[in-house]
Ligand code: GLT
Ligand code: MN
């Protein structure tokens with residue numbers, strides 16, 4: 001067994017909708033047949049995944065009878081037990097059905113908003129039955145093309161009302177779930193409300209039960225907005241709000257590609273894994289590592305499992321490289337060069353009169369500071385050499 005083969009301890013998860021993606025796109029039909037959810041569970045377990053996540057409709061087709069639902073859920077639970085798989089996260093499909101064409105929680109028609117809450121309550125019941133402790137909200141249709149249809153502040157308030165209500169529902173039922181809000185700037189809508197993780201973090205601070213709400217950032221979504229994914233994730237971690245994460249690959253300036261993790265922008269992926277694993281010294285992320293991606297349209301079923309194994313292997317390879325990079329004596333030396341143990345304590349923990357006095361008294365050679373080279377060219381080259389496998 002290779003050290004990069006995934007095991008349950010790695011906490012890797014996939015959505016039913018990810019490996020189950022049949023490869024349709026806006027210009028072409030599906031290229032792969034549908035796989036039954038219990039079969040997906042079995043195959044993911046064989047690949048070394050820890051768990052599987054789902055939307056309500058991924059498992060129970062929209063409009064199924066109560067008896068049919070119960071039979072499907074029972075069979076799924078049997079597959080989970082047989083293969084030792086977990087369902088750490090569940091979510092609601094509030095974007096596929098035509099009823100959501102004007103949004104779900106933000107739609108102008110209150111009947112649509114009421115249906116969105118009904119559907120989410122039912123989907124939360126399902127998630128709870130399967131043991132999910134994280135509940136994701138991706139508002140894919142919560143946006144506009146015809147911006148004149150509502151005051152954007154109204155959309156914001158409706159979103160807040162919906163999440164406040166559902167927090168209450170979750171608490172009332174003792175489900176013990178945490179909510180993770182997922183941002184995206186556009187697609188399928190021209191503009192989606194709350195477009196980045198940073199927007200979500202502020203939105204959360206206005207909620208009634210903000211302690212139970214965090215974020216689910218996705219690589220592709222922040223890269224589409226031209227942002228540094230690692231910086232967004234770092235902000236969420238610093239706020240104690242990284243409750244879940246959607247890993248994949250994306251080229252800037254494209255549609256939402258949801259590519260195999262690490263298949264694009266290996267430097268960005270490296271810096272992300274370094275952050276999540278805390279190899280530089282910070283607190284690591286300990287939640288599930290979810291791949292929200294799918295195989296190329298060129299693939300048959302074998303290609304899908306190759307894709308799944310690739311996501312997990314690349315994560316582990318990058319983890320190994322991040323550990324080697326942060327243990328590299330030359331890297332450590334460059335990072336240590338600018339430390340100053342007498343000045344640093346003056347700059348943290350807020351104001352005091354004593355600190356102000358000490359700061360005023362410091363004799364700083366600004367010209368020397370301005371002249372000094374910081375050796376970041378060397379640092380970055382070391383990173384590249386670690387990544388390209390000629391060092392460490
Ligand atoms: C959909 C979307 C993803 C979300 C999923 C959860 S569904 O595939 O593109 O980014 O995370 O609703
Ligand atoms: Mn996602």
Ligand code: MN
Nearest residue numbers: 218220256258
């Ligand atoms: Mn995506």
